[in-house]
Amino acid sequence: MLILNTDDYPHLCRHAENTYPQECCGVLLGHITREGKQVREIRETPNDWQPEAQRNQRFRISPLLLLQLQKEARDRHLEIIGIYHSHPDYSAVASETDRSLAWPQYSYFILSVEKGQVKDCLSWQLDDSGQFQAETIVWR
Numbered sequence: 001m002l003i004l005n006t007d008d009y010p011h012l013c014r015h016a017e018n019t020y021p022q023e024c025c026g027v028l029l030g031h032i033t034r035e036g037k038q039v040r041e042i043r044e045t046p047n048d049w050q051p052e053a054q055r056n057q058r059f060r061i062s063p064l065l066l067l068q069l070q071k072e073a074r075d076r077h078l079e080i081i082g083i084y085h086s087h088p089d090y091s092a093v094a095s096e097t098d099r100s101l102a103w104p105q106y107s108y109f110i111l112s113v114e115k116g117q118v119k120d121c122l123s124w125q126l127d128d129s130g131q132f133q134a135e136t137i138v139w140r
């Protein structure tokens with residue numbers, strides 16, 4: 001279960017819509033609690049995918065930036081609990097590329113953006129056999 005603040009929703013939508021028709025991406029910082037993954041902070045990151053022309057269907061967060069965010073999070077007693085990105089003119093279902101690049105401990109939150117407007121969002125997590133399973137999203 002992924003627990004987000006209701007305030008995070010407009011923030012994530014704004015990022016996804018402003019980045020359209022490219023994919024936006026970013027990091028979810030928070031805590032793992034008995035209840036689930038509690039998001040405390042949304043950190044936008046640049047889409048670093050090369051070539052830029054493919055950023056409408058690919059994203060990449062620079063490994064160096066990810067490392068910096070990990071360290072910064074640890075210093076503040078938080079951790080990276082997930083990655084978010086958008087799917088311009090595509091459903092919020094995780095792609096095979098998403099699955100092949102996913103890390104087991106993270107949630108993968110995806111916003112579907114149709115014609116510049118967020119239509120849907122889903123969160124995904126790898127199961128023990130390496131397949132994505134949809135994860136319950138709770139806004140509070």
Ligand SMILES: [Zn+2]
Nearest residue numbers: 085094095098
């Ligand atoms: Zn994707």
